[in-house]
Amino acid sequence: MTFTLSPGALAPGARIGILGGGQLGRMLALAAAGLGLKTHVFAPEADSPAFDVCTERTNAAYEDEDALAAFGASVDVVTYEFENVPARTAALLSDLCLVRPSPAALAACQDRLVEKEFLAGLGIPVAAYMRVDDAGAMARAVAQLGRPSILKTRRFGYDGKGQALVREGGDLAVIFRSLGGAPAILESVVPFSTEISVVAARGPGGAFVSYDVCENWHENHILKFTRAPARVAPETAAEATLLARAIADALDYVGVLAVEMFVVDPPGGSAGPQTLRVNEIAPRVHNSGHWTLGGAQTSQFEQHVRAIVGWPLGGALRLGAEVEMENLIGEEVFGFEQYLREPGSSLQLYGKTEARPSRKMGHVTRVAPAKPA
Amino acid sequence: MTFTLSPGALAPGARIGILGGGQLGRMLALAAAGLGLKTHVFAPEADSPAFDVCTERTNAAYEDEDALAAFGASVDVVTYEFENVPARTAALLSDLCLVRPSPAALAACQDRLVEKEFLAGLGIPVAAYMRVDDAGAMARAVAQLGRPSILKTRRFGYDGKGQALVREGGDLAVIFRSLGGAPAILESVVPFSTEISVVAARGPGGAFVSYDVCENWHENHILKFTRAPARVAPETAAEATLLARAIADALDYVGVLAVEMFVVDPPGGSAGPQTLRVNEIAPRVHNSGHWTLGGAQTSQFEQHVRAIVGWPLGGALRLGAEVEMENLIGEEVFGFEQYLREPGSSLQLYGKTEARPSRKMGHVTRVAPAKPA
Numbered sequence: 228m229t230f231t232l233s234p235g236a237l238a239p240g241a242r243i244g245i246l247g248g249g250q251l252g253r254m255l256a257l258a259a260a261g262l263g264l265k266t267h268v269f270a271p272e273a274d275s276p277a278f279d280v281c282t283e284r285t286n287a288a289y290e291d292e293d294a295l296a297a298f299g300a301s302v303d304v305v306t307y308e309f310e311n312v313p314a315r316t317a318a319l320l321s322d323l324c325l326v327r328p329s330p331a332a333l334a335a336c337q338d339r340l341v342e343k344e345f346l347a348g349l350g351i352p353v354a355a356y357m358r359v360d361d362a363g364a365m366a367r368a369v370a371q372l373g374r375p376s377i378l379k380t381r382r383f384g385y386d387g388k389g390q391a392l393v394r395e396g397g398d399l400a401v402i403f404r405s406l407g408g409a410p411a412i413l414e415s416v417v418p419f420s421t422e423i424s425v426v427a428a429r430g431p432g433g434a435f436v437s438y439d440v441c442e443n444w445h446e447n448h449i450l451k452f453t454r455a456p457a458r459v460a461p462e463t464a465a466e467a468t469l470l471a472r473a474i475a476d477a478l479d480y481v482g483v484l485a486v487e488m489f490v491v492d493p494p495g496g497s498a499g500p501q502t503l504r505v506n507e508i509a510p511r512v513h514n515s516g517h518w519t520l521g522g523a524q525t526s527q528f529e530q531h532v533r534a535i536v537g538w539p540l541g542g543a544l545r546l547g548a549e550v551e552m553e554n555l556i557g558e559e560v561f562g563f564e565q566y567l568r569e570p571g572s573s574l575q576l577y578g579k580t581e582a583r584p585s586r587k588m589g590h591v592t593r594v595a596p597a598k599p600a
Numbered sequence: 601m602t603f604t605l606s607p608g609a610l611a612p613g614a615r616i617g618i619l620g621g622g623q624l625g626r627m628l629a630l631a632a633a634g635l636g637l638k639t640h641v642f643a644p645e646a647d648s649p650a651f652d653v654c655t656e657r658t659n660a661a662y663e664d665e666d667a668l669a670a671f672g673a674s675v676d677v678v679t680y681e682f683e684n685v686p687a688r689t690a691a692l693l694s695d696l697c698l699v700r701p702s703p704a705a706l707a708a709c710q711d712r713l714v715e716k717e718f719l720a721g722l723g724i725p726v727a728a729y730m731r732v733d734d735a736g737a738m739a740r741a742v743a744q745l746g747r748p749s750i751l752k753t754r755r756f757g758y759d760g761k762g763q764a765l766v767r768e769g770g771d772l773a774v775i776f777r778s779l780g781g782a783p784a785i786l787e788s789v790v791p792f793s794t795e796i797s798v799v800a801a802r803g804p805g806g807a808f809v810s811y812d813v814c815e816n817w818h819e820n821h822i823l824k825f826t827r828a829p830a831r832v833a834p835e836t837a838a839e840a841t842l843l844a845r846a847i848a849d850a851l852d853y854v855g856v857l858a859v860e861m862f863v864v865d866p867p868g869g870s871a872g873p874q875t876l877r878v879n880e881i882a883p884r885v886h887n888s889g890h891w892t893l894g895g896a897q898t899s900q901f902e903q904h905v906r907a908i909v910g911w912p913l914g915g916a917l918r919l920g921a922e923v924e925m926e927n928l929i930g931e932e933v934f935g936f937e938q939y940l941r942e943p944g945s946s947l948q949l950y951g952k953t954e955a956r957p958s959r960k961m962g963h964v965t966r967v968a969p970a971k972p973a
Contacts, residue, residue, distance in 0.1 A: 228931050228934055228955075229934060230933075230934050230936065231934055231935055231936075231937060232937065233937060236937070239933070239936060239949050239951075240951065240953060253633070256653075257630055257633055257634065257653075260626070260630055260652060260653045260951065261630065261948055261949075262947065262948075262949050263948075263949025263950060263951045263952075263962065264949075264951070265652055265951065266652075278655075279633060279638055279639075279654075279655040280629075280630075280633045280653055280654075280655075281652075281653075282651075282652040282653075524943070524944060524946075525946070533940065538937065538940055539937060539940045539941045541940065541946075542943045542944060544943075544944075546919070558601050560603075560612070561601055561602060561603050561604055562604055563603065563604075563612060564604060564605065564606060564609070564911065564912060567906065567911055567912045567914065568912045570897070570915045570917075571897060571915060571917075573897075573898070573914075574635065575634055575635075575636075576612050576634075576635050576636025576637075577636060578612075578613065578633065578636040578637070578638065579636075580613060582601075589636065
């Protein structure tokens with residue numbers, strides 16, 4: 228006798244390769260272990276937090292083709308914790324094993340211009356944008372989109388890095404050079420009331436399960452709090468989920484993805500509906516989905532693992548009337564004992580050795596009981 | 601700046617040594633990782649499931665003193681997943697680092713005779729018992745305690761191993777030899793209605809947190825189901841918890857312990873109270889506490905880790921109206937996908953490579969909502 232498996236599913240004991248060794252890779256590896264799966268983490272940093280919790284580890288550069296070949300041969304499926312995997316790395320691995328989500332899905336989300344064009348091509352509302360390759364294009368884009376607007380590098384941006392606000396009176400050449408002259412896009416500023424995320428999973432057969440739409444607060448461009456459910460109109464939440472599903476289907480996506488959106492209220496207190504603008508797609512588990520670990524039936528990490536090995540997706544119901552996630556950033560982690568003492572809270576620490584400013588060190592999840600006692 | 605710590609507490613990043621590499625060691629290592637702690641698993645079996653999820657691993661015998669010395673020097677605190685750690689191993693390690701629970705607590709629970717005498721000395725009710733060192737003592741004990749009664753080896757019993765029932769007509773010399781002639785005790789059979797466990801944690805300062813008393817069903821002497829809360833009188837549950845606390849305090853215990861007890865109903869449907877007999881103490885996380893992983897605010901594994909590093913104990917509230925844990929034994933694991941499909945259930949697989957008969961391969965936890973929809 229052996230395991231009863233759905234078509235295409237991997238068996239317990241299968242080996243999952245994870246590119247990237249940060250907290251997302253770490254929490255993916257922990258979730259995989261809970262399901263009896265083995266993990267192999269590939270990361271360039273010697274002190275990667277995910278190295279502490281995996282079956283096998285490779286400490287090498289993403290361009291090290293010998294190391295990649297050995298890694299790809301040692302696992303059944305490769306996934307990643309971040310979207311900036313070099314295209315050649317993904318292509319090389321996909322000759323050796325399953326890569327989920329696919330290199331094509333990755334490519335659609337690595338470059339802000341490609342991503343915007345993909346979304347616009349699906350008829351999904353986004354902020355107005357223009358391509359900016361040089362100072363001349365910068366001037367034309369600002370003339371077209373007005374101020375304030377935001378210049379964003381096409382690649383490698385995160386936590387507000389690679390972005391510059393174009394205000395009244397700002398010197399356009401200076402602003403363009405402030406991002407190193409990298410290929411960029413200019414976006415008009417969306418006058419949003421709330422930033423929300425849809426975190427959802429899609430399986431290899433097209434099954435789709437979404438968590439509650441959640442809302443996000445940032446401090447210094449870094450996510451500080453997520454709250455589920457988002458306080459938006461039910462029609463808005465339903466529309467957001469439909470958009471996420473349309474994106475996942477169009478990418479033939481496998482795994483968890485997060486879609487960040489802006490909610491725009493109707494003008495001047497009028498009675499019209501809220502509208503949405505999709506801001507970006509993260510082809511991976513996402514910080515705004517951390518509340519699901521302890522706050523939903525299945526965590527986003529387990530859900531991603533289930534999807535990429537072809538197992539049934541888990542329930543996504545929220546476990547309390549509301550769930551809040553708070554990031555512990557830099558020295559905030561030093562007070563960790565106070566979070567351990569909060570009744571009904573759970574704490575995750577990422578095992579990072581140094582509490583540098585702006586560094587995500589852990590998070591707290593607070594689940595409010597469905598019926599207050 | 602650095603971490604704010606309670607007196608005696610270890611800091612995040614501290615290294616926990618775990619003796620034993622089975623599913624309990626594995627789930628302890630996963631819980632430690634969630635709290636940012638590093639783990640070093642020491643186990644004699646090369647294919648130990650816990651080796652897949654730890655920071656460091658040592659594959660050596662418990663008698664290998666060089667390996668133990670290196671292990672003890674590499675960690676801040678040592679704990680274990682099973683009670684049959686050789687006394688010399690525990691003593692050697694306690695010269696090098698904290699050992700929690702203490703070697704003395706371990707010693708009190710390793711030998712059924714010592715354990716019974718410890719319990720009786722506390723005034724805690726146990727089944728009548730007599731020491732059996734040879735065939736002559738066996739005959740005297742059966743004459744005293746009657747039949748049916750149970751012969752149990754003093755050491756190394758689990759899942760019904762090392763036990764033999766003494767029925768009417770059974771040949772006493774044959775029964776004694778069936779356990780290899782090992783030092784044993786004879787116990788009278790307790791006519792119990794329910795077997796319950798108290799799983800609880802005690803911190804280094806004496807803080808005590810108990811989970812709901814749970815009830816257990818066995819199949820072929822192996823735990824098959826646990827249900828929390830146990831369906832016993834509230835006074836019985838309260839008394840059981842008091843007994844567990846008395847035991848933990850008397851042992852100056854640090855960590856999670858489980859106390860198995862028999863519930864005896866009043867004779868012949870009379871109105872008297874239920875009474876309890878303590879059966880055995882497990883100085884460690886325990887199978888009957890697996891329901892807390894996903895079924896209580898803090899799992900027994902995280903609770904044990906919090907206790908041994910001197911951090912505040914977590915909340916122990918049950919997360920649903922009732923929680924059921926089902927062990928997947930041997931080939932039962934082959935149908936694992938059906939458990940992944942159950943709404944509101946969570947599945948743990950232990951990463952064992954071979955589904956041998958009677959082997960615990962994983963478990964399912966089912967949380968019934970507090971208020972049915």
